[in-house]
Amino acid sequence: MDYNYVGKGIPRLDGVEKVTGEAEYVQDMFFKGMLYARIKTSPYAHALIKKIDISKAKELPGVKAILTGEQAYQKLGIYIVDKPILAVDKVRYFGEAVAAVAAVDIDTAERAIELIEIEYEPLKVLLDVEEAVKPNAILVHEDLGNYKTIPDVFFPEAGTNVANHFKLRKGNIDKGFQESDFVIENKFYVPQILHVPMETHAVIAKWGTGDKIKIWSSAQSPYTLRNLFSIALDVPIEKIDVTVPYIGGGFGGKAGIHLEPLVALLSKAANGKPVKLVATREEEISTLPCRQGLVARVKTGVKKSGKIIAEEVEYLWDAGAYADYGVNITRATGYSAVGPYEIDNVKVDSKTVYTNRLFGTAYRGFGHAEIFWAIERQMEFVAKKLGMDSLEFRLKNLLKPGSITITGEPIYEQSGNVIKCLKTVADRIGWGEPKSEEQKEQEKKSGKYRGKGIAVLHKAPAMPSNAATSAIIQMNEDGSVRFNVSGIDMGQGAYTAMAQIIGERLHIPIEKVHVVFETNTDSAPYDWQTVASRMTILAGNAVIEACNDLEDQIFQMAGIVLRAARRELAIGDQCVYVKQFPEEKIYYSEMAVGYTYPNGNAIGGPLIGRGKSIAQGLTILDKETGQGRPALDWTFGAHAMEIEVDTNTGDTKILKIVTAIDLGKVINEMIVKGQIVGGVVQGVGTAISEELKYNEEGKLLTKSFVDYKIPTMQDLPDIIEVHCVETPQLDGPYGARGCAEHPMISITSAMGNAIADATGVELFETPFTADKVYTALNKKTSV
CATH class of the missing domain: 3.90.1170.50 (Aldehyde oxidase/xanthine dehydrogenase, a/b hammerhead)
Structure with missing residues (x-):
């Protein structure tokens, strides 16, 4: 039997229960x-x-x-x-x-x-984040200086609205700008948006x-x-x-x-x-957390050759009324602040700022979807200033083996390949192909102009070094297994991927690997959190270690029964056999809970494998410079998009999206592609329609799906093309690294760049609603 499950598209193990309604949620409980x-x-x-x-x-x-x-x-x-x-x-x-x-x-x-x-x-x-950081601003939290926090990691500023100020300094920023031939500076805006899980928050408690x-x-x-x-x-x-x-x-919410x-x-x-x-849907929207808003200022110094010499960034995060995960978003986006580019001179100030808006929390991408709107739009402006193709400009500056990140981390061959991702999407979108005269004439006649945009992305898990996880695999009497990890599978398919690893490592049919979907802290092994795209790499490694532990026990018992040394044994089809005499074997079912000899003597006992995993090599970052090692691994990627803008109405139609993610190794092709398409669709929502709106008194106006619009099938392109680049991660399970959050990042950037390519209109704020695009077109025409 073929036990090569890793890399195959195995349907999700919870799929049938969910589509038939058998899966029980908190809302169903009584x-x-x-x-x-x-x-x-x-x-x-x-x-x-x-x-x-x-x-x-x-x-x-x-x-x-x-x-x-x-x-x-x-x-x-x-x-x-x-x-x-x-x-x-x-x-x-x-x-x-x-x-x-x-x-x-x-x-x-x-x-x-x-x-x-x-x-x-x-x-x-206080609704304006830029007003909130000014001296003498209204204070949302007068007692900020007395609040408990994690010292040496987060830095609230007493007497202000700044809940955390992350600083990063690399090289000499002043010298970098002095040596630059051009300096380009822009400001970008991102509104608060909603997580919109199908299930609202639900709790039952008994004291x-x-x-x-x-x-x-x-x-x-x-x-x-x-x-x-x-x-x-x-x-x-x-x-x-x-x-x-x-x-x-969940999506972080x-x-x-x-x-x-x-x-x-x-x-x-x-x-x-x-x-x-x-929670009612209105409470989910107006009482429970959203994604933070952002005001980003980016100043870039560049040589005529296209080499970026210096970059200065200020991120003002609209945390709303409470910090929640916001202070860590500020930190994580601070050390990712310039994207996957090699820049020698960098200055970053990333601040979590209180306002009287709904409070923000973690959201898919953990701030990176927001900052990449600024980063990748800025790259377009710089390329235009140079008169250089934006693909060529990016390729000159992207990280590659031997590069050093802004926190001082070296990039290795196994670190992932953002250049390959970018070249893949550019090729598949037909980058650089000129329009025919017939196409130009048709656009002019119809008022519908087509354009293409590209954007890169990266993100690493934002977590402390003690963000550990563990796994238990227990063998049942019939030789099947059940396994527990406490990382939550909220739809990403992680448990199915873990089952594939177990089936392959132990030579057990996937149908005989039972997943315990319900997690209980009194019975399940420890896991830090299901966030940060960390489950594949950390839970996957814990599961492999549990398989190794279980395998050791299996060989030990089989060696006694078969009177053979470990080196003489091999795993077969749900059994262990002697290599030289394959007919001499013992099935898992014969020793799962202990082996009994014909005379009634018994040895061994229940087979239980234990595994654990923890992030290695992470360090606390220097308070003043942000230097250190914040990342377990970096996942890189890129998007390319073709759109059509109707200049008569401002409507923008997405024709095609191409995405490439370097995820190290595909564990489950079906689930990975589903994850990537899902992330792209969420990114489309933030690009075309999603935003929370308030009146001047701070009352939330978008309290239902009547006013808050998420994308429907009508808004999606006919083609969403997915490419999985595989540069194996040395410490990842089978070489894999996480990719759950990444597909959402830079979708807004690619679309904004494409709108600019189609119409010449430069947008600085998301979403790209028809009225916003139409207004910008009219301003451009009247100039």
């Missing part, structure tokens, strides 16, 4: 005596809470618990502890949770929320006797959730049991900790009854 929770949110973006009257709600039959900030005062925060469970003293964004109710049914809980009366005193609202707490959550990272919960509510870790069943999408402490405190207030809270 427990005896369960109560239902609702929250009351703020109608103001910034206001003092003068009075909360819960008396009418308390008298409503069926209401079992009511909480306000007086009871749920504890603060949450994964990197900076700044967010109260319920607003205390003041609210900092429209939609912030101020009170919560648990009742016997949803209708009663909703009625109780309506009966809670809150008196506010509105304050001045039991002896402060034993059970939590069922649609969370991406159960162990991090348990740890943060323990810290926030001062409950020992061993008393907290977190279970994550199937979850319906379900990382960290969100509704779980509130629901647990409601359960405690209701004498330990289980409480369930499922």
Whole structure:
């Protein structure tokens, strides 16, 4: 039988359960005596809470618990502890949770929320991130200097709105600009956008006797959730049991900790009854986190030859009201700040800035989709200034073996090949092919102009050096296996890839590899978080080590039974055999839980393989220069896009997208291509329509899918072409590295560049709505 599973397109193991509706999500769960929770949110973006009257709600039959900030005062925060469970003293964004109710049914809980009366005193609202960093700006957090954080990693600036300031310095920036023949400077904007998972945040919690707490959550990272919960509510870790069943999408929005402490405190207030809270779509949009906004300033110095000499970057991240993952996004994009280019003189200032907007968190790409809008648009401007083809210009400056990154990391042959990725997409889009006279005439007649754009990308996992993971593989009585890892498969297909590795390493049919999809912190092995495209490389290595451990036990027992040394044995079809005498063999099923001799004697015992993996070689970055080793591995890629702009309406139609990602080694071709296409589609959404809008008082205007538009099939091109470049990662499983986040990065850049190519219109802000493009076209015409 062929056990070469790695590289093949095996259908996802959870596919049938999900399409048939058998997969159970938190929203599907019910427990005896369960109560239902609702929250009351703020109608103001910034206001003092003068009075909360819960008396009418308390008298409503069926209401079992009511909480306000007086009871749920504890603060949450994964990197900076700044967010109260319920607003205390003041609210900092429209939609912030101020009170919560648990009742016997949803209708009663909703009625109780309506009966809670809150008196506010509105304050001045801070919505502009550039205003927020000015001296004497309104302070969103007056006590920032007293908040707990991780020293030597994050650097909040007391008395300001800056929750973190990441600095990077390489070479001599002033000298670099002096030596440059041209200096080009631009400013770019990216709005806040939404994660839009199919499943909204959902939690069930039960605060039991002896402060034993059970939590069922649609969370991406159960162990991090348990740890943060323990810290926030001062409950020992061993008393907290977190279970994550199937979850319906996350994209970073379900990382960290969100509704779980509130629901647990409601359960405690209701004498330990289980409480369930499922966010409405409006709450998912206006109360739970979004992706941060960004203002980016990029200044580039370049020689006439096309060599980039210096680059100065300022990133102002609109974190909204609370920092959450924002401070680490600032750090991660700071050390990636100039993209995959070799530049000798670099100055970077990346800042997390508080405003009175919805708070931001991790989102697919962890800030890189935002910064690459600026980086890759800037490369176009520089190339135009030089009168050079932008492909040629990029090829002159991209990282290659022997290059040094801006943090001082060397690039090796096995580091990945961004040049090959770029050349691949440029070739497949027909870069440099001139339009025929007939095409030009047709464009002029119809007002529909075609253009092409290219853009590169890179990203490394943003994680600490102790971001470990582990795996357990247990053999069942029939020789099949079941395995546990606590990294969550929220749709990316990671568990299927792990099963392929196990099947190949142990010579077991994929059908006999059972995945435990539900993760429980009381029974599953430890994993840091399912973020940062780290699961393939770290969980994959842990699974391989667990296979090796299990294999050692199999050979040890088989050697005794077959009276052969280890070197004389080999793995066969679900068995171990003697190489010289293949008929002498023992099947896994005969020794899975111990081997019994004909006379009744038994040896061995249940076969259980254990594996672990941790990021190697990462260092803390220097506070003043940002120098060090922040990256486990870099994944490189590129996009090319062809579009058509209707100059009569401003509508832009995407005709073709070509993507190439150097993922080291394809573990599952079907899943990888699905991941890449999915990321491209999300990127298209950010490019054409997605943005959160506020009025001048800070009220969120885009509170439903009526106003907030995500792409449909009608918005997608007929052709999305995917190319997987394979430059094996030495420390990756079978040479693989992560690629989950990367396809979304630089889609906006490629499209913006293509619009410029088609029309000559230069855009500095996403998304490229028809009215925005039309307005820019008219401005260009009137000049």
